[in-house]
Amino acid sequence: MIIVMAHNATEDDIKAVIKKVEDLGFRAHLSRGVERTIIGIIGDERQLAGASLEALPGVEEVIPILQPYKMASRAFRAERTIVQVSEDIAIGGERIHVMAGPCAVESREQLLEAAAQVKAAGATILRGGAFKPRTSPYSFQGLGVKGLEILAEAREKYGLKIVTEVMDVRSLPVVAEYADIIQVGARNMQNFDLLKELGKIDKPVLLKRGLSATIEEWLMAAEYILSGGNFKVILCERGIRTFETYTRNTLDLSAVPIVKHLSHLPVIVDPSHGVGRWQFIPAMCRAAIAAGADGLLVEVHPNPPEALCDGAQSLTPKTFAETMEELRRIAAAVGRKL
Amino acid sequence: MIIVMAHNATEDDIKAVIKKVEDLGFRAHLSRGVERTIIGIIGDERQLAGASLEALPGVEEVIPILQPYKMASRAFRAERTIVQVSEDIAIGGERIHVMAGPCAVESREQLLEAAAQVKAAGATILRGGAFKPRTSPYSFQGLGVKGLEILAEAREKYGLKIVTEVMDVRSLPVVAEYADIIQVGARNMQNFDLLKELGKIDKPVLLKRGLSATIEEWLMAAEYILSGGNFKVILCERGIRTFETYTRNTLDLSAVPIVKHLSHLPVIVDPSHGVGRWQFIPAMCRAAIAAGADGLLVEVHPNPPEALCDGAQSLTPKTFAETMEELRRIAAAVGRKL
Amino acid sequence: MIIVMAHNATEDDIKAVIKKVEDLGFRAHLSRGVERTIIGIIGDERQLAGASLEALPGVEEVIPILQPYKMASRAFRAERTIVQVSEDIAIGGERIHVMAGPCAVESREQLLEAAAQVKAAGATILRGGAFKPRTSPYSFQGLGVKGLEILAEAREKYGLKIVTEVMDVRSLPVVAEYADIIQVGARNMQNFDLLKELGKIDKPVLLKRGLSATIEEWLMAAEYILSGGNFKVILCERGIRTFETYTRNTLDLSAVPIVKHLSHLPVIVDPSHGVGRWQFIPAMCRAAIAAGADGLLVEVHPNPPEALCDGAQSLTPKTFAETMEELRRIAAAVGRKL
Amino acid sequence: MIIVMAHNATEDDIKAVIKKVEDLGFRAHLSRGVERTIIGIIGDERQLAGASLEALPGVEEVIPILQPYKMASRAFRAERTIVQVSEDIAIGGERIHVMAGPCAVESREQLLEAAAQVKAAGATILRGGAFKPRTSPYSFQGLGVKGLEILAEAREKYGLKIVTEVMDVRSLPVVAEYADIIQVGARNMQNFDLLKELGKIDKPVLLKRGLSATIEEWLMAAEYILSGGNFKVILCERGIRTFETYTRNTLDLSAVPIVKHLSHLPVIVDPSHGVGRWQFIPAMCRAAIAAGADGLLVEVHPNPPEALCDGAQSLTPKTFAETMEELRRIAAAVGRKL
CATH class of the missing domain: 3.20.20.70 (Aldolase class I)
Structure with missing residues (x-):
């Protein structure tokens, strides 16, 4: 999961997001780009389904990286189900x-x-x-x-x-x-x-x-x-x-x-x-x-x-x-x- | 309900549609236009919901005229429900x-x-x-x-x-x-x-x-x-x-x-x-x-x-x-x- | 083209629609059903493309019957174009x-x-x-x-x-x-x-x-x-x-x-x-x-x-x-x- | 821009993506998660519009972070245009x-x-x-x-x-x-x-x-x-x-x-x-x-x-x-x- 901070997010906003992510039991990975700061979440993001990180101040967008299904995925079972x-x-x-x-x-x-x-x-x-x-x-x-x-x-x-x-x-x-x-x-x-x-x-x-x-x-x-x-x-x-x-x-x-x-x-x-x-x-x-x-x-x-x-x-x-x-x-x- | 016959529908097709409509207990109203023949159905078309008139030979389209709901309509109840x-x-x-x-x-x-x-x-x-x-x-x-x-x-x-x-x-x-x-x-x-x-x-x-x-x-x-x-x-x-x-x-x-x-x-x-x-x-x-x-x-x-x-x-x-x-x-x- | 009159359309509304249709050079075909009166238009409705009959009082819906294209249709040319x-x-x-x-x-x-x-x-x-x-x-x-x-x-x-x-x-x-x-x-x-x-x-x-x-x-x-x-x-x-x-x-x-x-x-x-x-x-x-x-x-x-x-x-x-x-x-x- | 690698992407795939990003004049930022490796691109991603990074082996998805418009954005001009x-x-x-x-x-x-x-x-x-x-x-x-x-x-x-x-x-x-x-x-x-x-x-x-x-x-x-x-x-x-x-x-x-x-x-x-x-x-x-x-x-x-x-x-x-x-x-x- 990637959290994109707004272009006018403050340092305090960023810190608050990182704290929240860590409080939820995940690791945060900060990356400062030219126009935007993004925060990657390390851990099984499916357990965050429904968490309301978008509502934190300074957050522009929360982008999931993993597919939200697990058992239905090819990664879970490589051979075809008959x-x-x-x-x-x-x-x-x-x-x-x-x-x-x-x-x-x-x-x-x-x-x-x-x-x-x-x-x-x-x-x-x-x-x-x-x-x-x-x-x-x-x-x-x-x-x-x-x-x-x-x-x-x-x-x-x-x-x-x-x-x-x-x-x-x-x-x-x-x-x-x-x-x-x-x-x-x-x-x-x-x-x-x-x-x-x-x-x-x-x-x-x-x-x-x-x-x-x-x-x-x-x-x-x-x-x-x-x-x-x-x-x-x-x-x-x-x-x-x-x-x-x-x-x-x-x-x-x-x-x-x-x-x-x-x-x-x-x-x-x-x-x-x-x-x-x-x-x-x-x-x-x-x-x-x-x-x-x-x-x-x-x-x-x-x-x-x-x-x-x-x-x-x-x-x-x-x-x-x-x-x-x-x-x-x-x-x-x-x-x-x- | 209006039944639009295909441009190449035969007289027999038309007759068969009229017969079917009458067998279902409705009256048919024939109208021959320049390019198409259409058949109007006189009666409460809601009772035809699900009838498969489109499947008759020579039928191009079946067009409902009435709204399919009755009790929910303004025609059923003129004053507003509170x-x-x-x-x-x-x-x-x-x-x-x-x-x-x-x-x-x-x-x-x-x-x-x-x-x-x-x-x-x-x-x-x-x-x-x-x-x-x-x-x-x-x-x-x-x-x-x-x-x-x-x-x-x-x-x-x-x-x-x-x-x-x-x-x-x-x-x-x-x-x-x-x-x-x-x-x-x-x-x-x-x-x-x-x-x-x-x-x-x-x-x-x-x-x-x-x-x-x-x-x-x-x-x-x-x-x-x-x-x-x-x-x-x-x-x-x-x-x-x-x-x-x-x-x-x-x-x-x-x-x-x-x-x-x-x-x-x-x-x-x-x-x-x-x-x-x-x-x-x-x-x-x-x-x-x-x-x-x-x-x-x-x-x-x-x-x-x-x-x-x-x-x-x-x-x-x-x-x-x-x-x-x-x-x-x-x-x-x-x-x-x- | 079929003109569906509203359930509360008056006789004057109906007459006005028929007059308008005839003024435009078409014939009108009246059909009174149990719940709705409909008026069929006899003639090439494509020439009515853009006419604003829906704006006449008492008109609920105007339903075209013919496809609006002519030269592109199978009726115009039966054999396939190569x-x-x-x-x-x-x-x-x-x-x-x-x-x-x-x-x-x-x-x-x-x-x-x-x-x-x-x-x-x-x-x-x-x-x-x-x-x-x-x-x-x-x-x-x-x-x-x-x-x-x-x-x-x-x-x-x-x-x-x-x-x-x-x-x-x-x-x-x-x-x-x-x-x-x-x-x-x-x-x-x-x-x-x-x-x-x-x-x-x-x-x-x-x-x-x-x-x-x-x-x-x-x-x-x-x-x-x-x-x-x-x-x-x-x-x-x-x-x-x-x-x-x-x-x-x-x-x-x-x-x-x-x-x-x-x-x-x-x-x-x-x-x-x-x-x-x-x-x-x-x-x-x-x-x-x-x-x-x-x-x-x-x-x-x-x-x-x-x-x-x-x-x-x-x-x-x-x-x-x-x-x-x-x-x-x-x-x-x-x-x-x- | 975030590049999400497929779950079965190889180390060589990852290296090739990083090389490609750098060849295009951007910096790559690698982040290895539990289930996926993602590569962040540092630089103005709008200049990558049309680049075909999805076509590289092992790439699952390319996710833009910035809005693709610049002059039309609030970030470009904070006051309202009259x-x-x-x-x-x-x-x-x-x-x-x-x-x-x-x-x-x-x-x-x-x-x-x-x-x-x-x-x-x-x-x-x-x-x-x-x-x-x-x-x-x-x-x-x-x-x-x-x-x-x-x-x-x-x-x-x-x-x-x-x-x-x-x-x-x-x-x-x-x-x-x-x-x-x-x-x-x-x-x-x-x-x-x-x-x-x-x-x-x-x-x-x-x-x-x-x-x-x-x-x-x-x-x-x-x-x-x-x-x-x-x-x-x-x-x-x-x-x-x-x-x-x-x-x-x-x-x-x-x-x-x-x-x-x-x-x-x-x-x-x-x-x-x-x-x-x-x-x-x-x-x-x-x-x-x-x-x-x-x-x-x-x-x-x-x-x-x-x-x-x-x-x-x-x-x-x-x-x-x-x-x-x-x-x-x-x-x-x-x-x-x-």
Whole structure:
């Protein structure tokens, strides 16, 4: 951590800062430049998170040097984390996994049909929301536990694994009972109480990036789970909020190589929410794999115009199957398998 | 709702859209322009929230006409809502209320000192977090129920009302027991399960705008509470996330007159989180009152450099008292009292 | 264009709007819904650009239906535009072209070395700035005409075509004399006087997306050039400004398929400015090709730490050559050549 | 400037960085922390702008310590700059000046009527565009020199000063001949060739903040003019681009106290473009004055629905006159005059 003193800071200001730093148990390193005096702090600055050094007289700026996350960093673990979902499915290895299915579980018929279709096209994991976070209280809110039961039936019948969202600490036990991967939605990325609970269980967690979360904040959210003891975290880029209005969000594919540079955790991409219009999803699936994503999360619906949510961004089973063909070629071109 | 057909949509596409609209129980109104055919939907489009008409062949765009919120709108209630916090404190009336105090309750001494100081300067409501949402798992997480007890003691001793944050549905009962106003933080603005619970209780709720929430989404979050039966909602602008890095957020003061135009709910401003640097808080307090805010939420700490959180954006008691003087003059200039 | 009347608009307000629309030479189409009255405008709404109908009493919102660009749209020209740069180089066809070279022409030696290196790796077009737009007046501002002469020498020697930036209407003639493709930088995307001049010449123009331009505004900037008579426009996505601070910009790869859906113009990608850190450029080059880009613009410097600008985002010749190998495989996987 | 070495940087990497720093004529100051080694650079880091130290092996991050602007900073000039527009009009002193008038000069009648109205209400400077930057090539582009002549006539007749926009280096001489203050629009904030020319003349320049410019970039644009020799620069906040769609831009009023903290230059506010809807302009005018603005730039049109541009954000003369009354009270409340 570097403390930059204002150009008109006094000697007393400087002494007071050094004293404060030392009182907190750190060593201070003074450096007088031509226009500014700076004070370096020697020690683990993460323990200073929240200390209010900026409020000291004469301090112009406090600049952190270290990343604020520890367990999520490459420095903590040099080899890549591979999240084992089941005996034969691992996220983060050579094989890329595609998680596909409808936005929401709407009925037994709809979900089983979707499951059959995505399985046939090559997906290994079935997505489908039982508890749905909806912007409007008047929108379909999901089937709840009934939806989880339907997901379990589809798993049984088609040999797919299940990823589904948890919205609330109260429903975590039941979601954890049914799901193979527990999804944390973008709006819950900083629901810290939920993250703490997820740190205590032994199930893979798919952690979506928040709507306006920096990569650093996203990794800090992961740190909550890791520091609780659960290392089975899969990150999921799903688009960030920008001024562009044609797309629902702006899919930030640069997050894929960056997360792999900063962290050992696997990262997948959700182009459906990232773009929000089905026409552009196949291109973004291809781009995600080319950028190095470890998997995809794609909305597929047997009949998009009838969907109770997100029909506009759902692929038809036919388009999904064609896209999977293209993805196999891209995966091969980057030395991986699908 | 207006459905814009693509320039190359066929007659069959148009017919299919009209049929779908009618099947959903609405009337369709066809209008053929020079370059585009558009189909108007007659009926309460809010009931179509989530319908996936964009997924029909030949549809280029679906444009909503009505605001998606109902109970939060001026059309629903023409007169302004005044939220009665206690017999003598009402938010949204002629009198502007200032809620002030530290970011977090750190100790009994700290809070009682802060309470005495903000009371002396003219604040009527004491702020202070007992449950703290922190970006880092390694930061101070708040005193929990102990913090609530300290807040209650300060209320008793100084005749202030209490506003404090709820983070989780599980702690809502205890927070509701102690607080006069229950605060929902920016990160929880779309914690829909929490909003639903807040709709069931009879306590004022201070609903902060999400970090990257549009005004419409913010009013939709309020709609969750209102539609649950609780009309005591106070909105709080606290800055939105932009590309600017000098400030913590960008305080959107235009939200004040806009919310008052679109909704009947009162709106206050939190310049502390909005700007994030104490030097600029007094100016933004003045601007908020001049823009028409019904109140302020301001961080004040007896000794900012010692604060366990947000010291850089906390006013000293002295600066706060001076600011209150200025605010009295601004309030008078816009025909209100402080 | 749709005019939405406020819920409390009077009959006189409605009549006045209809009269105004008819006075402007358009037909009005009235539709009374349950909660709102809307008035459709029949005619080419682009001729209403700038009309101030929102200012009429009782008008709540004016919603455009048509895209504001005409010549840049797919409706105007169904087949894809292929920009012929020279007899053997065309942008927008089956073959993907890579434009590479240093940020700035720094010296004859530097540029010739770079030219030799990018040529050897498979680039067909050499980039290099002679006139440099720099945020700081104290930074290197480019070699000017001398830089153009060096570029011409490199073209001669290595059989590459030249793309270089024009910053100002006054230097357009000399830039046009030397360049094979004239680049308009992001900061000049809405330099309308410059765009008008570019509409009058017969040279390919590479139009970068503005730092915070929507796709629609970008296509409107292209419309300025097209409507002036020059159809040789190549669009270039180069990242947009967001709240993320780890990257220089956020590269919006969804712009690639979207531009191809909305327009007939070719589109290339500049991942160097889009990300700003060389480590992640190869991954984003791969992703851009997989998303369907017609080309790339990549910064390559013989010795990045010595670069006078943008060294942090410049590839070494070795990394560039390796990246080109990967891109050949991706291009083949999407049915194209490099 | 601080160079942060990567956690796995070698001793040779460190030595190479120190050598490079010294070769550039600076002193290096080494500091070994627990987890990272950092190297401080002693000397005027502004001379390193553009140096590519990030590209050296083992470098993780290069963090500037000094603001990149010099002449625009408070450190360069401690007292506030007051820009003298004429003998009796100065921007930045005790008196707040309101610049008002239509978006564009549309006709002699329209402008003279507007001039009479804004003069009567208390404006001292008349705004009106003769050269108009328009998003669409099909929109009204301004009357050009004819518009300047009309502005001059209004100045003569009503004793107002004139502020009008320059779009292009070629028309700068004629604009400078007529204008009392030369306006640089948001889209031209980084038109560096134009800024350089403005540095050479002796006329006040009103420099609008770019659509997505940080405060630092805005001050760097001012630095171009100052470093050219022209110190008569007035900064103008006019809203920045965010994800919010209800307003045209998000007016960043915190920029007012921040600019006054970082720079000696005066700063005014344009709420018309900042919000884009006339209903909210009076509130934002009040807020701007309360925040400490030295002036306002407000669009007023004799008949907004007939305006050829920006009618939706233009005040009627009546609303403008009422707003001026309110502003006098706010100005008095902050110890200033209007």
